Amino acid sequence: MKPLDPASSPLLTDLYQLTMLQAYAARNMSGSAVFELFVRKLPATRNFLLATGLGTLLDWLEGLRFSEAELDWVRRCGLFDTGFADWLGGLRFEGDVDALEEGTPFFADEPLLRVTAPLPQAQLIESRLVNIVHYQTMVASKAARCVLAAPGKRLIDFGLRRAHGADAGLAAARAAWIAGFDGTATALAGAAMDIPVFGTMAHSFVQAHADESQAFETFAEVFPGNAVMLIDTYDTEAGARKVVALAQRLRERGIAVRGVRLDSGDLDALSRSVRAILDAGGLREAILFASGNLDEHRLQALVSAGAPIDAFGIGTALTTVGDAPSLDMVYKLQQYEGRPSRKRSAGKATWPGPKQVWRWTDAQGRLLRDEVTLVHERRDAQPLLSAVMRAGRRLRADPPLEAIRARTREQLQRLPAPLAGLAPAAAHPVLISDEVRALADRVDREHGG
Amino acid sequence: MKPLDPASSPLLTDLYQLTMLQAYAARNMSGSAVFELFVRKLPATRNFLLATGLGTLLDWLEGLRFSEAELDWVRRCGLFDTGFADWLGGLRFEGDVDALEEGTPFFADEPLLRVTAPLPQAQLIESRLVNIVHYQTMVASKAARCVLAAPGKRLIDFGLRRAHGADAGLAAARAAWIAGFDGTATALAGAAMDIPVFGTMAHSFVQAHADESQAFETFAEVFPGNAVMLIDTYDTEAGARKVVALAQRLRERGIAVRGVRLDSGDLDALSRSVRAILDAGGLREAILFASGNLDEHRLQALVSAGAPIDAFGIGTALTTVGDAPSLDMVYKLQQYEGRPSRKRSAGKATWPGPKQVWRWTDAQGRLLRDEVTLVHERRDAQPLLSAVMRAGRRLRADPPLEAIRARTREQLQRLPAPLAGLAPAAAHPVLISDEVRALADRVDREHGG
Numbered sequence: 001m002k003p004l005d006p007a008s009s010p011l012l013t014d015l016y017q018l019t020m021l022q023a024y025a026a027r028n029m030s031g032s033a034v035f036e037l038f039v040r041k042l043p044a045t046r047n048f049l050l051a052t053g054l055g056t057l058l059d060w061l062e063g064l065r066f067s068e069a070e071l072d073w074v075r076r077c078g079l080f081d082t083g084f085a086d087w088l089g090g091l092r093f094e095g096d097v098d099a100l101e102e103g104t105p106f107f108a109d110e111p112l113l114r115v116t117a118p119l120p121q122a123q124l125i126e127s128r129l130v131n132i133v134h135y136q137t138m139v140a141s142k143a144a145r146c147v148l149a150a151p152g153k154r155l156i157d158f159g160l161r162r163a164h165g166a167d168a169g170l171a172a173a174r175a176a177w178i179a180g181f182d183g184t185a186t187a188l189a190g191a192a193m194d195i196p197v198f199g200t201m202a203h204s205f206v207q208a209h210a211d212e213s214q215a216f217e218t219f220a221e222v223f224p225g226n227a228v229m230l231i232d233t234y235d236t237e238a239g240a241r242k243v244v245a246l247a248q249r250l251r252e253r254g255i256a257v258r259g260v261r262l263d264s265g266d267l268d269a270l271s272r273s274v275r276a277i278l279d280a281g282g283l284r285e286a287i288l289f290a291s292g293n294l295d296e297h298r299l300q301a302l303v304s305a306g307a308p309i310d311a312f313g314i315g316t317a318l319t320t321v322g323d324a325p326s327l328d329m330v331y332k333l334q335q336y337e338g339r340p341s342r343k344r345s346a347g348k349a350t351w352p353g354p355k356q357v358w359r360w361t362d363a364q365g366r367l368l369r370d371e372v373t374l375v376h377e378r379r380d381a382q383p384l385l386s387a388v389m390r391a392g393r394r395l396r397a398d399p400p401l402e403a404i405r406a407r408t409r410e411q412l413q414r415l416p417a418p419l420a421g422l423a424p425a426a427a428h429p430v431l432i433s434d435e436v437r438a439l440a441d442r443v444d445r446e447h448g449g
Numbered sequence: 450m451k452p453l454d455p456a457s458s459p460l461l462t463d464l465y466q467l468t469m470l471q472a473y474a475a476r477n478m479s480g481s482a483v484f485e486l487f488v489r490k491l492p493a494t495r496n497f498l499l500a501t502g503l504g505t506l507l508d509w510l511e512g513l514r515f516s517e518a519e520l521d522w523v524r525r526c527g528l529f530d531t532g533f534a535d536w537l538g539g540l541r542f543e544g545d546v547d548a549l550e551e552g553t554p555f556f557a558d559e560p561l562l563r564v565t566a567p568l569p570q571a572q573l574i575e576s577r578l579v580n581i582v583h584y585q586t587m588v589a590s591k592a593a594r595c596v597l598a599a600p601g602k603r604l605i606d607f608g609l610r611r612a613h614g615a616d617a618g619l620a621a622a623r624a625a626w627i628a629g630f631d632g633t634a635t636a637l638a639g640a641a642m643d644i645p646v647f648g649t650m651a652h653s654f655v656q657a658h659a660d661e662s663q664a665f666e667t668f669a670e671v672f673p674g675n676a677v678m679l680i681d682t683y684d685t686e687a688g689a690r691k692v693v694a695l696a697q698r699l700r701e702r703g704i705a706v707r708g709v710r711l712d713s714g715d716l717d718a719l720s721r722s723v724r725a726i727l728d729a730g731g732l733r734e735a736i737l738f739a740s741g742n743l744d745e746h747r748l749q750a751l752v753s754a755g756a757p758i759d760a761f762g763i764g765t766a767l768t769t770v771g772d773a774p775s776l777d778m779v780y781k782l783q784q785y786e787g788r789p790s791r792k793r794s795a796g797k798a799t800w801p802g803p804k805q806v807w808r809w810t811d812a813q814g815r816l817l818r819d820e821v822t823l824v825h826e827r828r829d830a831q832p833l834l835s836a837v838m839r840a841g842r843r844l845r846a847d848p849p850l851e852a853i854r855a856r857t858r859e860q861l862q863r864l865p866a867p868l869a870g871l872a873p874a875a876a877h878p879v880l881i882s883d884e885v886r887a888l889a890d891r892v893d894r895e896h897g898g
Contacts, residue, residue: 004617004641005454012611015648018636073640077868119657126651130610131618141888160463161579161773165616166455169580187467188460192453199464202575204782208478208568209789222472231796234896264794316775317610325766325774326611333653341656345681345713387856447683 004070007167014125016101018074020148022084025119031337033119035126036111037133037418038332044322047419048291048428050099050144050408051112051135052175053396057129058389061093064125073225092120097389100198100357102266103140103178103408104384105415107197107428110357110372114385119336126331134329135168142296143179146314148420149300154311155362156198157184158291159319178405185313193224193401200228200261200289207233213242220246224255228289231260231274240274244281267292268307275308287311293323296422340443351436352443357384365414368440373433453519457512457618460519462576467523469748471533473569480786482568483803484575486582487781492773496878499593499857500549500561501624502585504847506578507838513574514796516722541827543590549806552627552857553833554864556877559806559821563587563834574781583778584617585624587770591745592628593861595763598749603760603778605647606633607740608768623770629853629861634762643852645824649677649710649738656682669695673704678740679707680723682756689723693730694733709758714742717756724757736760736894742772789892797876798883806833814863822882855878 006012024030039049046106052177066074066088074085095117106112115122146155157176160169173189183196190197199218209215212234220227231239240260247257260278262270267290278286288300291313299312316322333341342352353374358381360368371379388397399407418425455461463877473479488498515523515537523534552648555561564571572718595604605624609618631673637645646708650668658664661683668675680688689709696706709727714741727735737750740762751758765771781799782790802823807830809817820828836844848856853875867874 004637005617007454008636009458010617011640012618013636014607014634015636016634016650017648019648019668019672020650020654023654023667024657026671027667033653033657035653048656070640077646079646123474123651123653126653127610129874131612131615134611135613148603155746158463160461161576162583162778163580164584164613164769164774165620166461166577166580167616168457169616171614174572185463185465187454187462187464188453190464190526191455191460197528199466199468201465202572202790203794204482204572204575205472207782207792208473208482208785210788218472218476219468222475223468232571233792235793237895258519299758320613320774322566322774325769325771326612329611333656336657339659343652343656343682344684345652346715348713368482368690409631415696424776 005068008060009070010064010066010124013124015079017124017127017422020123021077021088021120022080025084025087026081026331028093030118030120030399032116033122033333034335035115035331035367036334036355037113037129038111038330039108040328040330040348043327044057044424045323045423046141047421048105048107048141048415049136049137049327050140050179051103051104051106052140052178053133053171053386054099054102054113056136056171056174056397057132058097058394060128060132061097061125062276062392062446064093065172066091068325084289088269091121091124093117093125094218094392095121095389096391098389099388100384101407103411105367105411106290106372106384107350107430109430109432110370111355112387114354130329130331134327136171137176137329138327139318140179140323142318142321143176145296145422146299147180148412149296149422150303150312150351153303153309154182155180156311156313157181157318158313158315160186162246163319164230164315168319175399176318177401178408180405180409182311195401199295201230201235205362206230206385212239213246216243217250218256220257220317226258228259228261228282228287229257230263232262232264236262236265236270237273237277240277244277246281247281247283252338256287258282259289261289261291263290263292263397267309267310268302268305271307271309276347291315294319300422326424339441342443346443351432351440353439355436358382359384366416367414367419367428369429369431371431371433372436374435377433377435457509458516458519459513460522462573464609465690466573466575467526469572470537470569471529473572474533475530479567479569480569481565483784484571484780485562485804486562486578487560488557488777489777489797490869491557492776493873495590496552496770496833496870496874497556497590497864498586498776499589499628500553500555500586500628501551501589501721502582502620502714503548503551503562503837505585505620505623506581506877507546507843507847509577509581510546510574510838511841511843515540520583540573541841542574543841544564544570544592544838545836545840545898546833548780548837549833550835550852551861552858554816554860555806555833555881558800558817558879558881560804563803563849565803573601579778579780583776585620587776588621588624588767591767591770591773592625592630594745594871595748595767596629596801597861598745598871599752599761602748602752602758603631604629605637605760605762606630606767607762607764608739609635611765613770615654618768619699619789623850625767625840626850627857629858631760644724644850650679652679652682655679661688662695664697666699669704669706670701675707677708677710677736678706679712681711681713685714685719686722689726690730693726693732696730696732704870708734708738712739712741716758717751717754720758724731738762740764749871758795789888791889791892793893793896800881800889802885802888804885807831815865816863816877818878820882821885823884823888826882826884838891848879874882
């Protein structure tokens with residue numbers, strides 16, 4: 001069988017979901033199950049996480065069905081009963097989803113998503129649900145740190161090539177854009193999601209010309225007014241001087257040079273010397289773009305040093321989330337047929353029952369504290385989980401990405417300063433309600449301790 | 450536009466590839482270009498890397514073409530000339546590829562792939578080429594360390610959910626299987642690539658039953674002889690005793706229990722106590738499966754302590770390559786129209802010209818040293834790069850994954866002991882030939898230093 005599109009195939013799941021489903025089907029266990037998605041512990045280098053990926057997940061849930069080719073594998077693989085494939089063929093996701101809006105900061109122990117559905121449906125979706133939300137949430141959280149570290153600078157996602165596969169490259173562009181990046185270099189993100197795309201030139205373009213100035217001239221002629229020249233292939237300052245000389249010749253022909261890009265060396269020192277060369281050469285309007293192994297810490301260092309850089313390309317550190325490439329994010333059964341439940345595995349115990357998260361803010365909207373309660377509890381605060389899907393259908397069209405991005409910017413502005421900084425801060429207070437604690441005790445007693 | 454399948458779309462590329470292509474097209478720069486893919490520096494925690502992903506790459510190259518929907522975006526996006534989309538519509542990959550066989554260990558500065566093609570073709574493919582080979586090579590290299598750390602144990606890829614997206618989940622299963630894993634939990638890897646799939650049950654399955662023993666009994670009845678029980682949901686040793694009691698009842702009905710799985714706690718201590726409970730209860734044949742935050746170091750610790758564990762599920766650390774989630778892997782222009790080239794950017798200088806890698810081994814086939822030469826040089830050693838694609842067509846069908854896996858096992862056995870160990874070892878000697886060095890000097894002189 002030719003590889004199916006993994007991004008949509010329901011076989012992109014752990015085999016145990018299918019074996020459990022066969023057992024559920026055999027025993028008619030199709031009662032209502034409640035699962036919640038949450039992070040047990042934040043990475044040491046994160047003061048908050050940004051919920052992201054919901055729109056992608058809802059698309060996937062609405063389209064969930066097994067194709068004939070997929071069912072054929074289920075029949076042939078030798079692991080399942082004869083009738084199971086037919087049963088799977090009729091399976092759709094017809095459950096409910098409550099979730100944080102995309103771009104909402106959240107913390108350890110807070111559900112960012114609650115699924116209520118017949119047990120087999122809620123179970124089957126686990127692997128890909130985590131796979132979608134985990135990665136986009138990680139990238140958006142990393143991107144938000146970059147945005148907060150470089151106020152007023154333009155940030156572009158440059159990380160497709162070292163992202164972990166095709167899907168990650170595209171998802172990273174979405175998550176970074178939501179978190180406040182200004183765009184991406186990934187062309188498909190423009191075509192598929194209307195995210196602004198940016199691109200300059202590679203070293204190979206310069207090298208393919210016998211002469212560096214000739215490479216710049218060609219590019220300026222093909223993209224008049226829009227050419228950003230990569231000047232570090234041989235010698236950065238010499239490259240800048242070539243751009244100045246070229247710009248003077250091009251000006252007579254009515255062609256402007258947009259800017260230059262640095263991709264190596266001491267970006268602080270080089271940005272100053274290059275800026276001086278450009279300014280002295282009459283190119284005060286030319287923008288200065290920098291890239292090369294950047295992350296939020298290098299961004300902050302360059303910005304606070306006052307390096308005259310207008311825009312940054314952030315690549316590998318963003319799309320691989322280099323300092324924290326996974327989260328302890330899990331999707332756990334909280335209730336089945338009205339009976340609350342939790343696992344007590346050493347170091348992995350969870351809070352039982354369907355829950356809500358409440359957020360208190362001060363008069364300026366700044367976060368004060370959160371509380372996790374059971375769904376029926378009420379607080380004089382903002383409830384963060386809201387209904388987004390009922391009986392397998394979205395309750396409303398997703399907001400445009402641009403609107404999600406604007407709301408995210410607002411959310412980031414409400415973070416208390418310590419959480420918004422790069423240094424590890426004291427954990428944001430997340431209370432667990434007395435009722436949740438009492439329920440945990442009751443569930444444990446019923447399992448005999 | 451609905452998202453296109455990112456795994457096959459040629460728009461899954463950096464925008465600058467397209468802007469450069471428009472400049473190449475405008476200037477008729479379609480001469481022969483040679484690019485090479487290599488790693489500048491190994492991560493501190495790797496003694497070798499395992500070349501992987503070639504089969505996936507060749508599939509992608511053979512299928513490379515722009516669809517009408519993709520060309521339509523190129524026309525509409527406002528960045529390109531009118532005729533450019535038509536020109537792109539006719540573009541195919543018609544170049545040559547020379548590469549290391551999949552599963553070959555390689556080191557810093559050694560090209561694992563050489564592309565020779567008309568400049569626009571060789572340029573366009575850069576982003577996705579790196580994206581494919583970088584991730585599979587990372588995962589296979591990590592997986593190989595696990596395999597070397599746990600000789601004789603069965604290792605299963607459990608890492609889909611926290612892999613970075615759909616494509617990564619599937620590619621990780623392929624790379625880990627090639628490196629010597631015994632299979633994967635990812636069902637689609639079975640359906641699409643015939644990789645053996647494994648699955649047990651999740652905690653939610655146990656929790657969905659009011660009684661743990663009832664959950665085990667249901668599973669054993671639905672999968673007679675094949676059920677592996679997850680016993681750590683509430684109390685691991687109590688769970689083991691329940692399995693023993695159940696197995697005695699099931700035996701009368703002719704149903705055997707396959708084994709148990711531990712997923713938390715002190716796996717060394719628990720595996721011993723659980724093994725003792727199973728043995729005392731007449732379940733000497735039952736296998737013991739362990740999972741939960743495992744990597745090559747924890748594997749080695751458990752194996753060398755003598756923990757009686759038969760099989761391990763390795764998840765997040767494998768598929769996110771937690772300790773080294775990116776490689777300094779780059780694809781660089783080495784020659785254009787017969788003129789060798791290199792960039793000299795600070796800290797990023799490369800060796801110019803089309804190259805070959807030669808490997809010397811001792812009488813037992815064990816690696817002694819490598820040398821990187823220009824392609825025309827000859828050595829009395831094994832050349833590692835061989836022709837795999839000419840004029841855009843594979844020279845032969847790919848070997849079955851099973852054969853690649855067998856060859857990889859052989860290659861790993863040839864690693865000198867220090868390289869095969871987990872501790873950082875002295876770098877494997879990789880010489881750069883005098884001719885390569887002389888060429889670099891000549892190229893630098895021609896660019897005026």
